[in-house]
Amino acid sequence: MSKELLNNFSEIIVEGPVDKIINQIKELISSGQLKPGDRLPSERMLSERFAIGRTYVRDAIRKLEFYGILKTMPQSGTFVAGFGITALEGLITDVLKLEGNDFHALVETRVLLETNSARFAAMRRSEDDIISISNALDEYEKAVKEGKSTVEEDLLFHLKIAEASKNAVLKSLMLIVTPDILTYFKENDVCSGDRPKSALEEHHTILRYIIDQEPMKAEISMREHLKDILNFASDNLSP
Structure with missing residues (x-):
């Protein structure tokens, strides 16, 4: 064959x-x-x-x-x-049918939410938040090392950061937007190859800035972390 x-x-x-x-x-x-x-x-x-x-x-x-x-x-x-x-069913629409401009807008929204989430988390996190984010990162790292799909573990890590932001509305919006985007990437095999390994290093960097309470660095690191998915969405814009 x-x-x-x-x-x-x-x-x-x-x-x-x-x-x-x-x-x-x-x-x-x-x-x-x-x-x-x-x-x-x-x-x-x-x-x-x-x-x-x-x-x-x-x-x-x-x-x-x-x-x-x-x-x-x-x-x-x-x-x-x-x-x-709504987080599991998809409140906005069937994301697998989203194309071009619609999907790009969805990803742009995620970037806005995530960068602010990281910044607020660095400003407001508690010791319990650090433990929760660290535990989520440990689960992600375990999945990477075992060669398994990391979609769920990745979502957990990002949502624990959102919890640490102490902004319930921001977290609720992320629950609507992020799961569908990650499902789309999984269906289209976007986050394959060495991407989970490089993302793991980026996760560690983001967490370090949150622990050190450096909001601007946490925000910049999160933006850099999400650069690949934004580029992917831009490359798939409708003509």
Whole structure:
């Protein structure tokens, strides 16, 4: 079989238990069977219903909490939060159909949000924020070293910086814009090759400036970090 013909085939992604749980919950929310404020069954009950270990259920809930789709209240249980579902479904549009000027505008918006996020994070971050961003960076580095897709870990790193900015509106806007852009890049194999490794070094630089509370350097480093995706979007502008 020639290499040219082989390139026509795509890698088959096999969903794991966590992904299947997430998709079920997403579908229940999208269909209206689960509404904002509804409480989910306990981890034990869900584990028995899915016929899988509670660890998988816990990991799925943790991811959905991160995206703002679920919220766990001590002594009360886990509830549907509401707004965060837009982050996974895509509030603006189907980004895979975006082309040219529309996609470029979306990327420009991300750059504006991210650079300000980094600047505010350097000004306002707490010690807990540093721990959260560092943990997210550790997960990203682990994925890079294992040669896995880093899309989710990359998003986590950037959103933890947004949390450190102490601007809830900025973070909410990033939750709308960023996941769709990263999905587009993954579908089009934009962030392949050595890009994750170079991005890892850039992540470390950004974090260092946030730790040192140097807002201008953090902003500049973030802008430099996002230069490649802005160039990609510019190269794909509609004529």
